[in-house]
Amino acid sequence: xxxxxxxxxxxxxxxxxxxxxxxxxxxxxxxxxxxxxxxxxxxxxxxxxxxxxxxxxxxxxxxxxxxxxxxxxxxxxxxxxxxxxxxxxxxxxxxxxxxxxxxxxxxxxxxxxxxxxxxxxxxx
Numbered sequence: 001x002x003x004x005x006x007x008x009x010x011x012x013x014x015x016x017x018x019x020x021x022x023x024x025x026x027x028x029x030x031x032x033x034x035x036x037x038x039x040x041x042x043x044x045x046x047x048x049x050x051x052x053x054x055x056x057x058x059x060x061x062x063x064x065x066x067x068x069x070x071x072x073x074x075x076x077x078x079x080x081x082x083x084x085x086x087x088x089x090x091x092x093x094x095x096x097x098x099x100x101x102x103x104x105x106x107x108x109x110x111x112x113x114x115x116x117x118x119x120x121x122x123x124x
Contacts, residue, residue: 007070019066025059079108 010018032052039055040047064071074088082100086093100107 007072009068009070010065015066015068018062022059022062022066025055025062029055029059079110 038049086096
């Protein structure tokens with residue numbers, strides 16, 4: 001995984017290309033109805049089958065890149081320990097547990113006494 005310190009803002013040229021690509025992709029997405037579609041890479045003429053959800057995510061990435069914002073994608077486990085969640089959120093485990101116990105974050109406790117809290121994160 002790339003460290004956040006290594007993530008840079010897109011260049012002006014990257015922003016321009018990303019926004020043009022976003023506009024074109026957003027228009028096409030409105031006309032797609034299949035769960036999987038095929039895209040073609042013009043430079044190589046290769047055709048690739050890709051899930052519609054992935055194309056929608058690509059559109060979001062292009063939009064944000066076009067706005068000049070750096071982007072990072074982190075795969076999130078459906079469930080994780082409180083330590084893994086605290087690491088992801090860059091906070092201490094005791095602070096996270098306090099938030100869980102106060103009801104600030106939904107969670108499910110699995111197991112018996114002295115077992116870690118495990119909870120899921122959704123994509124925003």
